[in-house]
Amino acid sequence: xxxxxxxxxxxxxxxxxxxxxxxxxxxxxxxxxxxxxxxxxxxxxxxxxxxxxxxxxxxxxxxxxxxxxxxxxxxxxxxxxxxxxxxxxxxxxxxxxxxxxxxxxxxxxxxxxxxxxxxxxxxxxxxxxxxxxxxxxxxxxxxxxxxxxxxxxxxxxxxxxxxxxxxxxxxxxxxxxxxxxxxxxxxxxxxxxxxxxxxxxxxxxxxxxxxxxxxxxxxxxxxxxxxxxxxxxxxxxxxxxxxxxxxxxxxxxxxxxxxxxxxxxxxxxxxxxxxxxxxxxxxxxxxxxxxxxxxxxxxxxxxxxxxxxxxxxxxxxxxxxxxxxxxxxxxxxxxxxxxxxxxxxxxxxx
Amino acid sequence: xxxxxxxxxxxxxxxxxxxxxxxxxxxxxxxxxxxxxxxxxxxxxxxxxxxxxxxxxxxxxxxxxxxxxxxxxxxxxxxxxxxxxxxxxxxxxxxxxxxxxxxxxxxxxxxxxxxxxxxxxxxxxxxxxxxxxxxxxxxxxxxxxxxxxxxxxxxxxxxxxxxxxxxxxxxxxxxxxxxxxxxxxxxxxxxxxxxxxxxxxxxxxxxxxxxxxxxxxxxxxxxxxxxxxxxxxxxxxxxxxxxxxxxxxxxxxxxxxxxxxxxxxxxxxxxxxxxxxxxxxxxxxxxxxxxxxxxxxxxxxxxxxxxxxxxxxxxxxxxxxxxxxxxxxxxxxxxxxxxxxxxxxxxxxxxxxxxxxxxxxxxxxxxxxxxxxxxxxxxxxxxxxxxxxxxxxxxxxxxxxxxxxxxxxxxxxxxxxxxxxxxxxxxxxxxxxxxxxxxxxxxxxxxxxxxxxxxxxxxxxxxxxxxxxxxxxxxxxxxxxxxxxxxxxxxxxxxxxxxxxxxxxxxxxxxxxxxxxxxxxxxxxxxxxxxxxxxxxxxxxxxxxxxxxxxxxxxxxxxxxxxxxxxxxxxxxxxxxxxxxxxxxxxxxxxxxx
Ligand SMILES: Cc1cc2nc3c(=O)[nH]c(=O)nc-3n(C[C@H](O)[C@H](O)[C@H](O)COP(=O)(O)OP(=O)(O)OC[C@H]3O[C@@H](n4cnc5c(N)ncnc54)[C@H](O)[C@@H]3O)c2cc1C
Ligand SMILES: Cc1ncc(C[n+]2csc(CCOP(=O)(O)OP(=O)(O)O)c2C)c(N)n1
Ligand code: SF4
Ligand code: SF4
Ligand code: SF4
Ligand SMILES: [Mg+2]
Numbered sequence: 001x002x003x004x005x006x007x008x009x010x011x012x013x014x015x016x017x018x019x020x021x022x023x024x025x026x027x028x029x030x031x032x033x034x035x036x037x038x039x040x041x042x043x044x045x046x047x048x049x050x051x052x053x054x055x056x057x058x059x060x061x062x063x064x065x066x067x068x069x070x071x072x073x074x075x076x077x078x079x080x081x082x083x084x085x086x087x088x089x090x091x092x093x094x095x096x097x098x099x100x101x102x103x104x105x106x107x108x109x110x111x112x113x114x115x116x117x118x119x120x121x122x123x124x125x126x127x128x129x130x131x132x133x134x135x136x137x138x139x140x141x142x143x144x145x146x147x148x149x150x151x152x153x154x155x156x157x158x159x160x161x162x163x164x165x166x167x168x169x170x171x172x173x174x175x176x177x178x179x180x181x182x183x184x185x186x187x188x189x190x191x192x193x194x195x196x197x198x199x200x201x202x203x204x205x206x207x208x209x210x211x212x213x214x215x216x217x218x219x220x221x222x223x224x225x226x227x228x229x230x231x232x233x234x235x236x237x238x239x240x241x242x243x244x245x246x247x248x249x250x251x252x253x254x255x256x257x258x259x260x261x262x263x264x265x266x267x268x269x270x271x272x273x274x275x276x277x278x279x280x281x282x283x284x285x286x287x288x289x290x291x292x293x294x295x296x297x298x299x300x301x302x303x304x305x306x307x308x309x310x311x312x313x314x315x316x317x318x319x320x321x322x323x324x325x326x327x328x329x330x331x332x333x334x335x336x337x338x339x340x341x342x343x344x345x346x347x348x349x350x
Numbered sequence: 351x352x353x354x355x356x357x358x359x360x361x362x363x364x365x366x367x368x369x370x371x372x373x374x375x376x377x378x379x380x381x382x383x384x385x386x387x388x389x390x391x392x393x394x395x396x397x398x399x400x401x402x403x404x405x406x407x408x409x410x411x412x413x414x415x416x417x418x419x420x421x422x423x424x425x426x427x428x429x430x431x432x433x434x435x436x437x438x439x440x441x442x443x444x445x446x447x448x449x450x451x452x453x454x455x456x457x458x459x460x461x462x463x464x465x466x467x468x469x470x471x472x473x474x475x476x477x478x479x480x481x482x483x484x485x486x487x488x489x490x491x492x493x494x495x496x497x498x499x500x501x502x503x504x505x506x507x508x509x510x511x512x513x514x515x516x517x518x519x520x521x522x523x524x525x526x527x528x529x530x531x532x533x534x535x536x537x538x539x540x541x542x543x544x545x546x547x548x549x550x551x552x553x554x555x556x557x558x559x560x561x562x563x564x565x566x567x568x569x570x571x572x573x574x575x576x577x578x579x580x581x582x583x584x585x586x587x588x589x590x591x592x593x594x595x596x597x598x599x600x601x602x603x604x605x606x607x608x609x610x611x612x613x614x615x616x617x618x619x620x621x622x623x624x625x626x627x628x629x630x631x632x633x634x635x636x637x638x639x640x641x642x643x644x645x646x647x648x649x650x651x652x653x654x655x656x657x658x659x660x661x662x663x664x665x666x667x668x669x670x671x672x673x674x675x676x677x678x679x680x681x682x683x684x685x686x687x688x689x690x691x692x693x694x695x696x697x698x699x700x701x702x703x704x705x706x707x708x709x710x711x712x713x714x715x716x717x718x719x720x721x722x723x724x725x726x727x728x729x730x731x732x733x734x735x736x737x738x739x740x741x742x743x744x745x746x747x748x749x750x751x752x753x754x755x756x757x758x759x760x761x762x763x764x765x766x767x768x769x770x771x772x773x774x775x776x777x778x779x780x781x782x783x784x785x786x787x788x789x790x791x792x793x794x795x796x797x798x799x800x801x802x803x804x805x806x807x808x809x810x811x812x813x814x815x816x817x818x819x820x821x822x823x824x825x826x827x828x829x830x831x832x833x834x835x836x837x838x839x840x841x842x843x844x845x846x847x848x849x850x851x852x853x854x855x856x857x858x859x860x861x862x863x864x865x866x867x868x869x870x871x872x873x874x875x876x877x878x879x880x881x882x883x884x885x886x887x888x889x890x891x892x893x894x895x896x897x898x899x900x901x902x903x904x905x906x907x908x909x910x911x912x913x914x915x916x917x918x919x920x921x922x923x924x925x926x927x928x929x930x931x932x933x934x935x936x937x938x939x940x941x942x943x944x
Contacts, residue, residue: 003788006914007798008424010862010883022863035853035922043858190854218853218922230851234900 005029017053025050027074037189037215037230038068038137042075044192045106045135048199049076060096060103064089064118067144068110068137068215087118090125093132094316100326101317104203105132112142115151115170126179126208131315133202133209136172137189139217140228147220158225173307174293176210177286182313183209184289185306188233189216197243198306207313214302227300238301240281240292283309351874353896353903356844359778362931364891365908366840368431371418373752375776375935376400378415378431379840383792385434386833388826393438395448400935402472402518402751403497405510408436409821410501412629412746420837423887424862424910427801429836430824437829439510445517450479452521457481459765462542464531467495468747469548469738471518472754473761476938478521480762485542486523489530490581493519495550496739497747499577500599502606503817534706534734544733544761547706547720548754551739555698557594561652565659569652572599572696579606579816588691591615592662594649595696596626601636603694608639609816617643618662618688620678622669635820639809648678650685652693661689699744719743726760726770727753735760758938774936783841783928784918790928792841794914797834838913842931845904847896849925856917856926857882862910865917870894870903881907 005028013021025046030039049059056078063069065086072081080103084092093107114122114136125134140153149159154169173184183205187195195213202209214233216222222229227236281292289308296303323330354361364370368378377396384393397404411432419428459482463470466488474484492498493515497506519525531537537545554571556562562569568588572595578584591612593604596619607615617636619626623645626633637643647664654660663685667678701719706712711731713721720729720736727735737757738750760770783791805822812818824832857865863882871877878885878892885892885907895904918926 003919004795005859005916006794006796006861006912008861008912010864010910011424012883012886013863014883029916030859030920033922034920035851035855037853039858039920040854043854190852192854216853218851230853 003029016050018055020050020056022046022050024078025056025076027072027077030071030074032067032070032074033217033219035218036067036143037139037213037217038071039074040189040192041108041135041137041195041213041215042071044189044195044199045075045108047192048196048203051196052200052203054104054203058102058104060093060105062089062093062096062105062107064109064113065144066110066113066142067217068108068139069113070144071108071137087113087116087121089113090118090121090130090134093134094125094128094130097130097132097316098320098322098327100328101131101322101324102326105130106135106203107132108135108137110143111136111138111140111150111152111172115172119151123175123179126176126181126210128316129180129182129207129313129319131206131208131317133199133205133211135199135202136210136212137215138172138212138228139215139221140169140226141217141221143217143220147217154227157227158223160220160223160226164225171293171297172212173210174290176208177289177308180208181210181308182207182310182315183306184308185209185211186302186304187211187213188237188302188304189213190230190234191237191304194239194242194304201243201306205313207310207315233302236300236302238296238303240303240305240307243306283307284311351870351872351877351894351903353847354891354893356893359776359780359931359933361891361893362780362842363776363778363933365842365911366931366933367418367420368415368429369840369933371414372400373414373749374401374755375752375933376415377840377933379836379838380932381438382429382431382434382833382836383838385437386793386830386836390438390441391443391445391448394442395445397435397438398445399937401748402475402754403468403514403747404435405439405514406468406497406501406506407748408432408434408439409506409510410497411435411748414748420839420911421835424837424912425800430801430804430832433804433821433824434829434833436823437826440823441826449517452478453481455481456483459483459543460485460541461761461765462487462537462540462545464534464537464545464547465495465549465738465740466490466493466525466527467548467550467738467750468497469550469740469750469754469757470495470546471515472751473546473548473737473758474521474523475518476755476758477761478518478523480939482765484523485526486519487526487529487531487537489528491527493525493527495548496573499580500573500602502576502602503580504605504609504812504815504820505602507817507819532705534710534712538710538734542733543765544735546757546761547729547734547736547740548738548750549702549740551699551701551744553700553702554599554695555700557649557695557697559649559651561654564652564654565657568659568692570692570694572603572694573699575694576602576606579610584610586611589613590661590689590691591694592688592690592692593617593694593696595619595698596621596628596643596645597696597698598628598632599699600694600696601628601632603696604636604641605639606816607692607694608641608813612692615641616688617641618647618649618664619643619645620648620667621676622646625669625676638806639813644688646678646681647686653687659690659693661687662693663687699739701740701743703740723771725756725773727757728760728764728770733764755935755937759936762938776936777932777934779932780842780844780929783915783930784924788919790841790915790918792838792915792928792930793834794838795834796837796912796914797831799831799835801835802828802832840931840933841913841915842929843893843906843911843913843917844927844929845893845895845906846925846927847898847904849923850895850898850904850921851923851925852898852900852902853922855920855922859916859920861914861916862912864907864909864911866905866907867898867902868905869901870897877905878907881905883907883910885909 059079422428737753890909
C-alpha cells in the first residue's frame with residue numbers, strides 16, 4: 001500500500017454558502033506522526049473555514065519551522081502560503097498584511113517556533129495588534145528535532161527520557177494579554193467542539209488573535225508525567241467559557257445552565273455568544289483574566305475557552321492610518337502623485 | 351445503543367456488498383485482486399468453488415452483485431464484476447490438477463438427479479468428490495439445461511459451456527441423456543438413497559388470442575423456439591418478426607431472429623419501457639442490433655389471411671398508478687396494426703410437474719409448486735429435494751447454483767442420517783493485512799477511472815453468424831485497470847476500543863467522513879443523524895463501539911467507506927486495523943477446494 005489519499009469524497013457532503021464542500025478546504029495527506037494533535041488542529045481549521053464560508057483564495061496561511069509549521073500543507077490547498085525561516089513568521093505576516101490588507105492572515109506556529117527562537121518576533125506582532133490569527137500548536141517540546149523540552153514545558157513536567165523540567169514554563173496567553181493582544185483563547189486539540197468556534201471567532205476578529213492550543217506530541221511528549229499528554233490535558237482541562245459563533249444572519253438563543261451569555265459583536269457584523277462558565281472572572285478585564293490564569297496554575301489546571309476579548313481593538317492599519325487599498329492595487333498615479341503634491345507635502349514640513 | 355457485535359461474521363459479510371448480494375456468496379474482491387495480480391487460474395478456482403460455472407456466468411450472469419457494489423455509491427458505476435469473472439475464465443491455465451479427487455471406492459450411496467441444468471450439475475459437483483454414485487437424467491442429448499437450450503450461442507459459446515459441464519460430468523457421473531423422466535415413482539423404485547429434482551421451468555406461456563391457431567406454424571413459443579434453434583431444428587425465420595414480451599427471453603428471441611433472416615424485427619411490450627423486466631444491458635444490446643422496442647402496446651389479435659399470418663393488432667395503453675400499483679388503461683386511440691411474417695411469444699415460463707405422481711407424498715401448493723422446507727430444499731417426501739427453477743420458479747443460473755449447493759448439503763446430511771436442519775456454518779477468517787510501516791498486503795491505490803466498456807465484435811459479422819460471440823471480453827490491460835477500481839471491501843476496518851486514545855486522527859483523515867466520535871444515543875436513528883455526514887442509507891450498518899474513556903463512542907458508517915486504510919494508517923495505537931475477511935459458504939461435506 002502506498003501512502004495516498006483517495007480522490008473520492010462522500011457524495012452527500014454538504015456545500016457551504018460559497019459553493020464548496022469541506023473537501024475543497026483540505027490539504028495533502030499529513031506526514032506527521034499518526035495521532036499527532038497538530039492534525040486535529042488542521043482538521044479544525046478546515047472545518048472553521050468551511051463553516052465561515054471563507055473563500056480559500058482569500059486566505060494567506062503562514063508558518064515557521066517545526067512539525068506544527070509543516071501543517072499548512074495539510075489544509076487549505078487552495079490558499080496562499082508562506083513557510084518562513086524558524087521563528088520569523090510574525091514578521092513575514094506583519095509585512096504581508098501591511099502590503100495587502102485584503103487577505104485573511106492565518107499564522108500557525110509551534111511552542112518552539114514561538115516561545116524560543118521566535119519570541120522576539122512574536123511579542124512585536126502582538127503589541128502592534130497585527131490583524132491576524134496566530135495559532136500556537138503547543139506540545140511543550142521541539143517535536144521535529146526529537147522532543148527536547150521547549151520554553152512552554154511546565155515546571156516539573158517529565159520528558160519521555162525521564163528528565164524533569166526545572167525551568168518555569170512561559171504562559172503565552174498571559175504574555176499576549178499583557179502585551180495588548182485583543183483576542184486570546186486557549187484550547188485543546190482533542191476538543192474540536194470548543195476549538196472550531198474559537199478559530200471562527202479569531203478569523204472574524206479585527207486585530208491580533210492568539211489561540212494557544214495544547215496539542216499532544218504522541219511520539220515525544222505523551223508519556224506519564226508529561227503535562228501536555230492526552231490523558232493529562234483531559235484530566236486538568238477546565239473550560240471557563242463556551243463559545244458559539246453566530247453568523248450575521250442567524251441568532252442563537254440557547255443558554256447554558258450556570259452561565260451568563262454575553263453576545264459579542266464582531267467587526268464584520270458576526271457575533272460571538274460567550275457563555276461564561278466561571279463566575280469569578282471578567283473576559284474584558286485584563287486583571288481579572290490574568291489572576292484567573294495564575295490561580296489555575298496554582299491548582300495545576302488549564303483554563304480553556306475564550307479568555308480575553310477587547311471590543312475596542314484597533315488593528316495596525318488603523319493605528320498607522322494606512323490606505324484602505326491593498327498596496328498592490330495602487331497604481332503609479334496614486335504612488336507618484338506628482339511634483340505639486342510633493343511640494344505641498346514639503347511645505348507642510350517646514 | 352448496544353455496541354455492534356462484530357464477532358458475528360455476518361457483520362463483516364454484509365460489508366462486502368458484492369459477495370453478500372451474490373446468491374452463492376462468491377468472494378468477489380478476492381478474485382478481483384488475483385486478476386490484478388495476473389493470477390487468472392487462482393481467480394478462476396475461487397469462482398469455481400463458489401459458482402461452478404465461471405466461464406458461463408462471466409458472460410451471462412444476472413449479476414445481482416453489481417447494483418450492490420460500493421463503487422456504484424461512491425462513484426457512479428459499479429465494478430464490472432461479471433466481466434472480470436470472464437477474464438479469469440478466458441485467461442486461466444490448466445486446472446485439472448486443482449480439481450477435487452474423485453474417490454475410486456464409493457461411499458455406497460446412489461443419488462438420482464432429474465434434469466441436467468446448473469442446479470443438478472452443482473449437486474453433482476458437490477457430491478461426487480464425497481464418493482456418491484450419481485445418476486443424471488435429462489431429455490436433451492447433452493448436459494447444461496437452459497444454459498444450452500436457451501442462452502443463445504452468440505452470448506455463450508458452446509465450447510465454454512461444454513468445458514464447464516464436462517468438468518463435472520468427468521467426475522464419473524452416470525449420464526442418462528435423451529431420457530425424459532415420466533414418473534417419479536419409477537425413479538424411486540430404482541432404490542436411490544436420495545433424489546434431486548432440478549427440472550427447471552420448462553414450459554413457455556402461451557397467449558390465447560383470436561387467430562392464435564390459424565397460422566400456428568408462424569406463431570412460436572419463445573423458449574421452445576430458442577431450444578429448436580439451439581439444437582439446430584430451426585434455421586430461419588421470416589423477414590418481419592414481432593417478439594411479444596419485455597423480459598430477457600424476448601431479448602434473446604429478437605436478437606436470434608436478426609441472425610436467422612429477420613430484417614424488420616421489433617419487440618412489443620405491454621408495460622412502459624422503464625418497467626421492462628429485461629436487464630438494461632440486454633435491452634441495450636438488442637437496440638444496438640437495430641431492434642426497436644414499442645412499449646405500452648397490449649396484443650389484441652393475430653391477423654391471418656388464407657392461412658397466412660399477416661400481423662397483429664395492439665391496443666395502445668398508458669400506465670396509471672394508484673397506491674403505487676400500476677394499471678394499464680386504454681388511451682382510447684384506435685388499435686394499431688403491425689405486419690409480421692412470424693410472431694414469437696416470450697411472455698414467461700412455467701413449471702411442469704405432471705410426471706410427479708401426487709400419491710407419492712410430494713406435496714404441491716395452490717400454485718402447483720412443491721412445498722419445500724426453507725434452507726434445506728427438502729420436499730415433504732423424505733429423500734426428495736428440489737433446487738433451481740424447479741424449486742421457486744424461473745430465476746437464473748447463479749440462483750440455481752446456490753440452491754444446488756444447499757440441496758447437496760441436505761442430501762449429504764440426509765444420507766448420513768444426520769439432521770438436515772443443522773446447517774454447517776460458513777468458513778470465515780479474519781487476519782491483519784499490516785506488513786510494516788505504511789505497508790499493507792493489499793493495494794489501496796484504487797483507480798479513479800470510470801467503468802471500462804467491454805468491446806464487441808462488429809455487428810456486420812455477428813448478425814451473419816448465430817454462433818459468433820458478440821462480446822469480445824476485456825483484454826488483460828483493460829482487465830487490470832478495471833480490477834483496480836475495486837475498493838477491496840473485504841479488507842475490513844476492525845476497531846479495538848481499549849487501544850483508542852481518542853486523538854481523532856482517524857476521524858480527521860477519513861476521506862469520506864465515515865468516522866465520528868460522539869456521545870451515544872438510545873435510538874440508532876438518532877445516532878445516525880449525529881454523524882459528520884448523517885448515515886441516511888439504512889441498508890448499510892453502522893459500527894458502534896463500546897463507550898470510550900471520555901464517555902463518547904466511535905461510530906462508523908459503513909455506507910461510504912473506501913477501505914482505503916487511512917484510519918488504520920493514521921491511528922497511533924493500532925486501535926484500527928485493516929483485516930482481511932474471508933467468507934466461504936459451507937459446501938457439502940465441509941469440503942473446501944481451494
Ligand atoms: C431465453 C432464456 C435466457 C436466459 N438467459 C439467462 C442468462 O443470461 N443468465 C442467467 O443467469 N439465466 C438465464 N436464464 C435462466 C436460466 O437459464 C435458468 O434459470 C437456469 O438454467 C435454471 O437452472 P435449473 O438447473 O434449475 O434448470 P434448467 O436449466 O431449466 O435445466 C433443467 C433441465 O431439465 C430438463 N428436464 C425438465 N423436465 C425433465 C424431465 N421430466 N426429465 C428429464 N429432464 C427434464 C430440461 O429439459 C432441462 O434440460 C435464461 C432463461 C431463458 C429462458
Ligand atoms: C534557525 C534554526 N534553528 C534551529 C532549527 C532546528 N529546529 C527545527 S524545528 C525546531 C523546534 C520546533 O519546535 P516547535 O516549534 O515546538 O514545533 P513542533 O515540532 O514541536 O511542532 C528546531 C529547534 C532550525 N530549523 N532553524
Ligand atoms: S514528532 Fe510529535 S509533534 Fe512532530 S509529528 Fe510526531 S507527534 Fe507530532
Ligand atoms: S468495490 Fe469491489 S469489493 Fe466493493 S462491492 Fe464493488 S466489487 Fe465488491
Ligand atoms: S478505511 Fe478508514 S479512512 Fe478509509 S474510508 Fe474507511 S473508515 Fe475512512
Ligand atoms: Mg512544539
